[in-house]
Structures are given as structure tokens and as C-alpha cells.
Amino acid sequence: MNMTLGRLKVAFLGPRASFSHQAAAESFGRTSAELLPHITFADAFSALQQQEVDYAVIPCENSTNGSVVQTLDLLADRNDLYKDVKVCGEYYLTVHHCLLVRKGSYPSGWEGYDGSITKLYTHPQAWGQCELLLSKYFKGVERQDVSSTSKGAEIVSKEMEERSAAIASRFAADFHGVDVLKENIEDRADNTTRFLILRNMRAERAAQLELEQPATAVTTHKTLISFAIDHSLPGALANALLIFKAHGLNLTSINTRPSLKRAWQYIFFVECGRTPSDENRDAVIKALNDLRHVTEFCRDLGTWKDQLGARI
Amino acid sequence: MNMTLGRLKVAFLGPRASFSHQAAAESFGRTSAELLPHITFADAFSALQQQEVDYAVIPCENSTNGSVVQTLDLLADRNDLYKDVKVCGEYYLTVHHCLLVRKGSYPSGWEGYDGSITKLYTHPQAWGQCELLLSKYFKGVERQDVSSTSKGAEIVSKEMEERSAAIASRFAADFHGVDVLKENIEDRADNTTRFLILRNMRAERAAQLELEQPATAVTTHKTLISFAIDHSLPGALANALLIFKAHGLNLTSINTRPSLKRAWQYIFFVECGRTPSDENRDAVIKALNDLRHVTEFCRDLGTWKDQLGARI
Numbered sequence: 001m002n003m004t005l006g007r008l009k010v011a012f013l014g015p016r017a018s019f020s021h022q023a024a025a026e027s028f029g030r031t032s033a034e035l036l037p038h039i040t041f042a043d044a045f046s047a048l049q050q051q052e053v054d055y056a057v058i059p060c061e062n063s064t065n066g067s068v069v070q071t072l073d074l075l076a077d078r079n080d081l082y083k084d085v086k087v088c089g090e091y092y093l094t095v096h097h098c099l100l101v102r103k104g105s106y107p108s109g110w111e112g113y114d115g116s117i118t119k120l121y122t123h124p125q126a127w128g129q130c131e132l133l134l135s136k137y138f139k140g141v142e143r144q145d146v147s148s149t150s151k152g153a154e155i156v157s158k159e160m161e162e163r164s165a166a167i168a169s170r171f172a173a174d175f176h177g178v179d180v181l182k183e184n185i186e187d188r189a190d191n192t193t194r195f196l197i198l199r200n201m202r203a204e205r206a207a208q209l210e211l212e213q214p215a216t217a218v219t220t221h222k223t224l225i226s227f228a229i230d231h232s233l234p235g236a237l238a239n240a241l242l243i244f245k246a247h248g249l250n251l252t253s254i255n256t257r258p259s260l261k262r263a264w265q266y267i268f269f270v271e272c273g274r275t276p277s278d279e280n281r282d283a284v285i286k287a288l289n290d291l292r293h294v295t296e297f298c299r300d301l302g303t304w305k306d307q308l309g310a311r312i
Numbered sequence: 313m314n315m316t317l318g319r320l321k322v323a324f325l326g327p328r329a330s331f332s333h334q335a336a337a338e339s340f341g342r343t344s345a346e347l348l349p350h351i352t353f354a355d356a357f358s359a360l361q362q363q364e365v366d367y368a369v370i371p372c373e374n375s376t377n378g379s380v381v382q383t384l385d386l387l388a389d390r391n392d393l394y395k396d397v398k399v400c401g402e403y404y405l406t407v408h409h410c411l412l413v414r415k416g417s418y419p420s421g422w423e424g425y426d427g428s429i430t431k432l433y434t435h436p437q438a439w440g441q442c443e444l445l446l447s448k449y450f451k452g453v454e455r456q457d458v459s460s461t462s463k464g465a466e467i468v469s470k471e472m473e474e475r476s477a478a479i480a481s482r483f484a485a486d487f488h489g490v491d492v493l494k495e496n497i498e499d500r501a502d503n504t505t506r507f508l509i510l511r512n513m514r515a516e517r518a519a520q521l522e523l524e525q526p527a528t529a530v531t532t533h534k535t536l537i538s539f540a541i542d543h544s545l546p547g548a549l550a551n552a553l554l555i556f557k558a559h560g561l562n563l564t565s566i567n568t569r570p571s572l573k574r575a576w577q578y579i580f581f582v583e584c585g586r587t588p589s590d591e592n593r594d595a596v597i598k599a600l601n602d603l604r605h606v607t608e609f610c611r612d613l614g615t616w617k618d619q620l621g622a623r624i
Contacts (some may be wrong), residue, residue, distance in 0.1 A: 023362070063575035070377060181414040190575050231564065245550040252543065253578065254566050256378070261458065261503050263375035264620060308576060 007303035008033040012054040017168075017175035019093060023195040024057040025171070027091045039289045041070040049082045056198040057091065063192045065125075071196070075301060076226065076267045087224050087302035094133050095251040097130055097184040099174050100153050106297035113137075119144060119150035122167035130167055131183045145241050149274040153178055197304070200280050220273045220306035222252065227291055227298035228259055228267050236294060237268075243290045244272050247283040268291070273306060320345040320517070323368040329462035329487035330482075331405060335507040336369040337483070339403045353382040360512050361394045368510040375504045377437075382506070384568065384569050387613060388538065388579045398614035399536050401509035406502070409442055410487050411494040412465050420572040422494040425449075431456060433464035434479035442479055445497045454594045465490055509616070532585045533616035534564065535596050539610035540571055540579050541602055548606060549580075555602045557586050559595040584617060 013020040018239045024035045036053060038044040048056045060071045074082065090122065099110075104275045106113060119142045120134075127134065128147055152166030153176040166172075173180050229236040244251055249272035259265040272287075274280050284303060291298040322345045325332040335348045339420065348365060350356040351554055352561075360368045372383045411422075418425060431454045438445065438461055458464045465479030465488040477493065478484075485492050504521050541548040561584035571577040584599075596615060603610040 064572065067568050069414060079479055192575055194576075234562040235557060237566075239552060241550060241553050241563075242557075245547060245554075250546040251549040251553075254549075254568060254580075256566060258378050259374055260376065263504055264506075268566075279564040 008055070008270065009053040010035050011038045011047050011053040013038060013041060013044055013058055014034070015039070015150050017153065017172040018148055019169060019171075019193060020057055020059060020097065020195065021150075021175075022169060022171040023059075023091050023093045023193075025253050026093070027057060027089070027195075027197060028055070028209040039056045040227060041074055045082050045198075047075045048085055048198055050067040051222070053202055054199065054203055055088075057195050058198060059193050060196045061194045062095075062196075063190060064129075065181075067255050069257065075261070075269065076222075076257050077299075078267075084200045084216060085198050086201050086300075086305055087196050088199045089304045090197045090222070090307050090308055091197060092192055092195060093305055094192045095129070095186065096169060096184050097126060097149075097167050097186045098170050098180045099133070100156055100168055100176075100178045100195055101181045102111040102156055102159060103177055103179050105157055106181055107114055108181065113181065116163045117165045118213045121146050121155050121164065123147070123152070126167045126171055127166070128183050129187060129191060132187050133182070141191045145154060150175070153245055166259060170181050178304075197199060198302075203304065221303055222273050222306050223273055224301040225270050225272070225284075225298060226286065226301055227265055227270070227295040228265065229295050231265055239294045240268075240291060241270070243269065243287050243294070246290070247289055249274055269301075316453060321365040322347050323350045323359050323365040324348070325353060325370055327351070327460050327462050329432055329465065329484040330460055331407065331481060331483075331505060332369055332371060332507065333434070333462075333487075334481060334483040335371075335403050335505075338405070339369060339401070339507075339509060340367070353386055355522075357386045357394050357397060357510075360397055360510055361517050363512055363591075366451050366511065366515055366517055366594075367400075368397075370510060371505050373506045374407075375502060375506075376441075379567050381569065384567055384581060385621055387581065388569050389611075390572055393545045396514045397439045397510050397511045398513050398612075399508050399616055400511045400614055401616045402534070402619050403507045404504050405507060405510060406504045407441070407498065408481060408496050409461075409479050409498045410482050410492045411445070411482055411497055412468055412483060413476075413492050413493045414468055415489055417475070418493055419492065424618060425493065428475045429453060429477045430475040431474050432479065433458050433467050433476065434460070435461045435464070438479045441499060441503065442497050443562055444499050444530060445494070457580055460502045462487070475556060507611050510614075531588065533588055534583055534585050534618050535561070535615040536613040537582050537584070537596075537610060538601070538613055539582070539607040540577065541607050543577055551606050552580075552603060553582070555606070556582065558602070559599045560592045561586055561595055561599055581613075587611065 008031055010024050010028050011023040011036055016037050033286060038047060044056045047053045058071055059068050063066050121144050124145045139187050149168035149174045153168040153172040156164050156166040157176040157178045159197050170180060229240055254272040255269040256266040274283055288298060290301055313368060320343055322336050324336040324347055328349050350359060356368045356370060359365045371380050373379050394396050426573050435455050436457045454486055462479035465480040465484040468476050468478040469488040469490045477479045482492060539552060540574055541552055562583050565583040566583040568578040571579050
């Protein structure tokens with residue numbers, strides 16, 4: 001089913017004003033794309049496979065917490081539900097938290113803060129990311145878990161009785177119309193989430209748009225390949241990994257998830273990079289051909305331009 | 313500090329009657345070991361490093377859910393807190409869930425069950441593992457999350473007013489003195505958790521005990537090695553992995569966690585196996601020597617006898 005022409009549609013994870021929403025807005029900011037919230041990872045993958053959207057922006061890894069297993073499990077695609085979904089880009093978003101309060105409730109700002117906040121809202125993971133500020137200024141203040149940082153900002157925007165605050169992004173503050181009382185309250189300044197930009201390889205409209213990602217000094221192309229091996233054969237995994245080296249593909253990360261076919265058998269996700277040249281133009285195709293001989297299955301999950309180089 | 317002689321002490325994770333408790337009891341059943349609950353992963357590691365216990369039994373991987381990142385993060389030992397902790401064994405525990413009720417409350421058993429249970433307790437993860445039974449017999453019944461399956465069994469053992477049931481192990485049923493109304497209610501019969509048995513390499517008493525693990529047809533020795541590489545060097549990861557093959561060590565699993573030193577740098581956990589022979593007697597030592605030349609650090613996290621072969 002081809003979509004009728006019109007505005008580009010991009011799925012993101014979570015409620016509106018989530019970090020995925022921000023990543024989608026920043027990635028597709030120069031287009032007139034319509035950004036659409038999807039509550040679960042599977043919803044976003046499914047919408048993309050069904051061509052209800054052209055792209056999806058999904059978190060895959062955090063520099064502090066590691067891989068996002070929900071994303072790996074969907075990319076594993078054990079039941080062939082998402083066979084047209086591929087990675088076509090990536091986006092790095094540094095996670096900055098702010099202390100948010102209802103509009104106008106603290107007119108003199110953080111300098112004039114009088115210690116009157118009695119309740120805090122945020123996602124469970126964010127408490128641990130802002131411990132320094134919380135232990136210094138908010139010791140003993142009631143903490144209420146919410147399903148997303150964006151939800152906390154929304155609650156605070158509507159709260160009329162209590163003196164409450166939320167921990168969320170500036171993006172969420174703008175979206176929900178609340179004030180930033182203090183910004184960059186996170187303990188680690190370098191906490192960054194990497195998002196994958198996925199597209200449906202059969203969608204014609206998506207193929208027309210060349211994602212204008214920032215040029216890097218030396219453009220590295222990254223490729224993601226998944227495969228499974230027969231662990232009863234000694235050396236099978238080493239042989240599979242050797243193939244990347246043989247074709248000049250530099251291994252940059254390896255992840256594994258249970259195959260769920262047999263216990264203690266895995267699906268491997270190998271990310272590899274190359275600086276494009278005439279010699280290695282067909283390196284990925286050749287590597288995949290070789291991998292087919294030593295793996296139970298292997299799948300090309302897409303190639304895109306490395307964006308990490310652009311940030312350093 | 314050496315411990316005075318006495319009963320062997322074994323730390324396990326969780327409250328009493330947890331799956332870790334069961335794994336510890338089954339691993340050390342033929343000894344007179346004292347099994348001691350530790351609520352957090354870090355508590356158990358710390359008790360072992362401080363030689364408050366001789367061994368610790370910690371989950372490291374589940375056949376359905378994958379790796380246990382808390383365990384990997386402690387084995388990563390980024391702050392050199394647990395430098396004497398090593399793996400000395402493993403134990404595979406198949407996860408069987410039972411429907412548990414207060415002693416004597418359903419004398420005619422599951423055959424005579426009248427549909428009168430109005431509330432269910434278990435750990436959030438267990439609901440999803442028993443969906444078939446729950447959707448058939450307990451549709452619409454109130455579900456209450458608890459911090460552990462064992463806790464659910466404990467609550468049910470004390471509940472006098474309501475008709476409630478818990479989903480937990482037979483081990484937890486015996487421990488808390490409740491009845492098993494129906495056993496093996498899990499959807500997947502093969503859901504298995506692998507536990508690592510850790511010991512402090514400096515503890516003399518622990519060293520005296522040879523863990524009598526079941527003999528396997530062909531005994532494979534497994535070794536766990538952690539290392540970090542400089543990702544700016546192309547081929548660095550492939551070169552490190554090649555060393556295992558060069559010394560006849562068969563790669564059986566690879567896991568990664570963020571290094572937390574620099575974003576997008578990883579600590580790798582490589583598990584490798586060998587069937588001991590005269591030729592490969594020093595394979596691990598030689599591999600570690602070679603790894604030191606191509607890694608930023610590498611660490612031998614221990615060698616033990618493969619127990620998976622014994623189960624198949």
C-alpha cells in the first residue's frame with residue numbers, strides 16, 4: 001500500500017514532549033513533517049511496517065544505561081513482523097533536565113527560591129540522574145513517580161493548589177507552557193541518548209527524502225547486521241566476526257539478545273563502520289554473502305552516516 | 313582479614329525464598345552452608361569482597377529476558393571495589409511458577425476450584441510469564457504487584473479475610489507454609505535463569521572447598537574475561553576477539569556495558585570455553601597476556617566447569 005502524497009509522517013516513542021519527540025523534532029526540524037506519538041515501541045514499529053508513517057525515531061542506547069533492549073528485541077524481528085524496517089540514520093541527544101514550575105509561580109526565579117516546593121514529579125529514572133541537586137535542596141520533599149518526564153511537566157502546568165515541581169526537559173517545558181526554575185540540573189553533563197531513525201524500505205515517498213544529516217569531517221558509514229549462529233560448532237562466532245575484518249569493516253559495537261528459539265542461543269547485533277572508498281564500496285554486500293555461509297540467518301538492518309563524529 | 317573457621321557462608325540475592333535462595337540451596341545443598349539474604353546486588357558483592365561470606369549466588373542471565381545488567385555492572389568493577397571477586401561456578405535453575413493459597417483454604421485442590429479467588433499477588437515480571445492460565449481462569453481478578461514472588465507467598469500465608477493467591481515457586485510455598493493449588497503454571501516450560509557462583513579469591517576457607525558440581529559427559533571449562541579497547545583504533549575489537557580463537561578458546565557469549573569513562577566506549581564481557589587438554593592448559597594465561605597488548609585493560613574473572621552440558 002503506497003501512501004498518498006502529503007506531509008511526511010514521523011513516529012516517535014512516548015507521549016508528546018518526550019525525549020523521543022525532541023529527537024524527532026530536531027532530526028526533522030527543517031521539513032514540514034508531522035510528528036506522531038506512539039506509546040509502545042511495538043506500536044511505532046508496526047506503524048512503520050504498515051506504512052502509516054514514513055519514519056520512526058526510537059531510542060536505542062544511552063551512554064550511561066546501555067542498550068535499550070526493547071528496540072533490540074523489535075529489530076530481532078523473531079516473527080518476521082517488520083521485514084521492511086531498516087535503519088537510515090541516527091541522532092544523538094544530550095539529556096538535560098530542568099526543574100519546572102507552574103507559569104508565574106516563582107517570579108523571582110531560582111535566585112529568590114524560598115524552599116516552598118512540597119512535591120516533585122518525574123520518571124523513576126530521572127531521580128537518580130539529579131541526585132546532587134535533590135539531596136542539596138529537596139531533602140525530604142515528597143517524590144511522585146510518573147510514567148514520563150513529560151507527564152510530570154503536564155501535571156505541574158495544571159496544579160493550582162500545591163507548590164509542586166517537575167523534572168523534565170526544556171522541550172517539555174515549552175510544550176506544556178511551564179517555567180524553567182533551574183536548568184541543567186543533571187549530575188552527569190554527558191548523559192546522551194542515541195536514537196535510530198528507521199524507515200520502511202518499500203515506502204516510495206520516504207525514499208525520495210534524502211535525510212540531510214550534518215556532514216562530518218570524515219564521513220563514516222555505519223551498518224547494522226543481525227545474525228544467529230550454531231553454538232554447537234566451535235569457533236562459529238569467531239568465524240562470523242572475522243568476516244567483518246576481512247572486508248575492512250571496523251566493529252564498533254556488539255549486542256546480543258536471546259534467540260527465544262532455543263535457550264542460550266543468541267541473536268547478535270553487530271555494528272560496523274567504514275570510511276567509504278572505491279575499494280570497500282561493496283564491502284557490506286560481500287560480508288553478508290560470506291556471513292550466510294557461517295550463520296543460521298543474517299540480515300542487513302541498514303546503513304547510515306555516522307553522526308558521532310559531528311558532535312566531538 | 314581471614315574468617316575464623318566455622319560454617320560456610322553463602323550470600324544470595326533477594327528476600328528469603330527467592331529464586332536466588334533456591335539456587336543457593338540447590339548448589340550448596342550437600343554442605344552445611346549458612347545461606348544469607350542480601351537485598352541488593354551491590355550488598356552481595358560487597359559482603360563477598362569484605363569476606364563476610366565465602367560465596368555469593370547471583371543471577372546473571374535469563375533464557376527469555378537476557379542478561380542481568382546489574383550483575384554485569386558489578387563485574388565491570390569500574391571503581392575497583394570488588395577486585396578479589398571471581399566466578400567459580402554456575403547453576404541453571406528452571407523457573408517454575410505455582411499458584412499458591414493459604415494452607416487448608418482449598419481442600420479439594422485445583423479440581424474442585426470454584427472461582428472464588430478475588431486477588432492475586434506476584435512480582436511484575438511473573439504476570440507476563442503466566443498469561444495463559446491468568447487469561448483463562450483469572451480474567452478481571454485484581455492483581456497486586458509485590459517486590460518479589462516470595463513476598464506474595466508470604467502475604468497469602470497471613471491473609472485471613474480475602475480469598476487471595478500468589479504466583480511463586482514451590483520453594484517459596486514450602487518456605488512460607490502455603491498450599492500449591494496448581495503447579496507449573498508458566499507459559500514457557502524452558503524459562504531458565506543462570507546463576508553465577510562467585511567467591512573471594514583471597515579467602516582461604518572458600519578455597520578449601522572444591523565445589524562438587526555434577527560431572528558432565530565432556531567437561532568444558534568456561535572462562536569469563538572483561539576488557540576495554542580504544543575504539544579510535546580501527547580493528548581493535550576484532551583483534552582482541554581474534555586472540556581467543558588463536559588460543560583455541562571458543563567464544564560462547566559476548567556482552568557489553570558502557571564504560572562510563574567516555575560515552576560510547578564499552579566494557580566487553582567475553583565468555584569462552586575449552587575442553588581441557590595438554591595443549592590448551594595455559595590457553596587462558598596466554599590469551600590474557602596477548603590481550604594486554606591490544607586492550608586498555610583486561611581482567612580474568614574466573615574459570616569454572618560448564619554445567620549446561622549436564623542438563624541437556
